[in-house]
Amino acid sequence: MKIEKNIFYDLEYEELKAYLSNSFNLDEKKSSMRANQIWKFVYKKGLMQVGSFLNISNALKENLENKIDFDRIKISEEKKSVDGTIKWLLKLKDNNLVETVYIPFGKTGTLCISSQVGCTLNCKFCHTGTQMMVRNLDTNEIVQQLLIAKDRLTDWGSEKKIRNIVYMGMGEPFYNYSNVKKSINILNNNFGLDYSPGRITVSTAGVTPQILEAANEIKTCLALSLHAPNDEIREKIMPINKKYKIADLIASCSSYAKINNEKIFLEYVLLKNINDSESCAKELIKLMGKLPCKLNLIEFNVWPGVGYEPSNKDTVDKFFKIIKSSGHIVTLRKSKGEDILGACGQLKTESERKKRGLIN
Ligand code: SF4
Missing domain, CATH: 1.10.150 (DNA polymerase; domain 1)
Structure with missing residues (x-):
């Protein structure tokens, strides 16, 4: 036996x-x-x-x-972009697939890891949101994404290539809270991987009740996928907003920031004629005044079948300038790895369609 x-x-x-x-x-x-x-x-x-x-x-x-x-999960596919971004499609023991992405910035970079196979939240602009939720990842499957990336990047020296870890891949980390928390404890341990909480960012679509618990337990940086300045727009693009409203979300994030003495990253993907107007920028500034935060504006990575377009360059520049002139910290994140199915979840879908003979 x-x-x-x-x-x-x-x-x-x-x-x-x-x-x-x-x-x-x-x-x-x-x-x-x-x-x-x-x-x-x-x-x-x-x-x-x-x-x-x-x-x-x-x-x-x-x-x-x-x-x-001690065996590692197998790599099903590895794709490298001209800009250096590397995407791995990992085949879990039960044959489910998840994605892990390395995003370089010079000689070092950030690893984006997944916490679930699929996602329940169905954010309208997100490719993973179109996939069926299959299951939560086990702790080992979360930790192994980092180990595999370290193997492939020969990153076992004293100077780390992977400097930062972000839980921003497939899935909502706070819906797999106990395994995510355990994986962070393993990543934090200074006898081994030694990633301090300041080097790790957990991103949430806004599971308000979990934010306070996380503030007292995981103590990492927190990113909120905000993507809209008011409930009306947010509800259209992120159904979770029907349950957890922006005002409560911002209040919980503000407490998180106070407890951990860290600014919250607000993620905001710019979608043409949806959330990129001058009045949206002004509403966003009001929200930003309610908590210590930094804003990451993100260029939208288009994928087949999505009903949104990226904002044009002039609109992005204007939006950026309005926020910047308000005195808040704002960065513009260029889309990376577009030539390798850059949108989160896209490589997995493509691989499954190939398997079913729908594409070559
Ligand atoms: S953005 Fe995140 S939470 Fe929303 S559907 Fe995609 S993976 Fe899920």
Whole structure:
């Protein structure tokens, strides 16, 4: 009979310690020492062959090999853009697919990871929103997105190439809160991956009740996918706004910012004739006055079948200038990786259509 193994990347540091202590009857000092060694092999050096763990007894190696799975998820497809953006389509053990994207800025970059297969929220401008929600990702599947990217970028040296992690890929992280929280604890641990909370950003479409809990627990940076300056527009493009209104959302984000002493990133994708008028910019300035924040204006990445167009250049420039002249911090994020199916979720859909023989 095949024995189900625990997946290493599901374990937090303290869980690994407890496992070693119980399996080998080790005292606190010894279980800490062993956990520390193994954690460093896996999360500092990127090793996944137990045989390559040095200074570990054969009995411990045998136990780890028999009981714990260190294998990585497989890469189904890798696409590299002319601008350096890399997109991986990962095939999970149950054959579901998720996307992970590396966005370079010079020699370092940011990794965008997914938290769910599909999404329930159906934001109208988002390609992932057109996909059926399948399931939450397990902790190990979230953590492994980073490990795989580090493998592919040979990023196991002391100077990290992947400097920042953003939970902005497929899915709503706060609808998979416990696994997202656990994955952040693993990423934070300074014996291993060592990403401080300031290097991690969790993005939400606006699950208001979860924001305060997260403020006290995960302590990362927070991004709010706002995309509209009032409830009327937001409800048309983001159905979640019917449940959680902008005023409550801004109040929760304001508390988050106070608790963590960090500005909130407001994400705002510019959609032609939807949310890009001068009056929208002025309404947005009023909202920005209610909390410590920075605004990221995003150029819309068009995908087949979407009912929106990107704002034209003059409109983007004008919108940007109105916000900037109000004294608020605003950046304009250019669309990246357009030549490799840049919109979140698009590579997954394309791969599934190919499988069904709908395209070549
Ligand atoms: S923008 Fe985010 S929350 Fe909205 S549908 Fe897309 S993946 Fe889901």
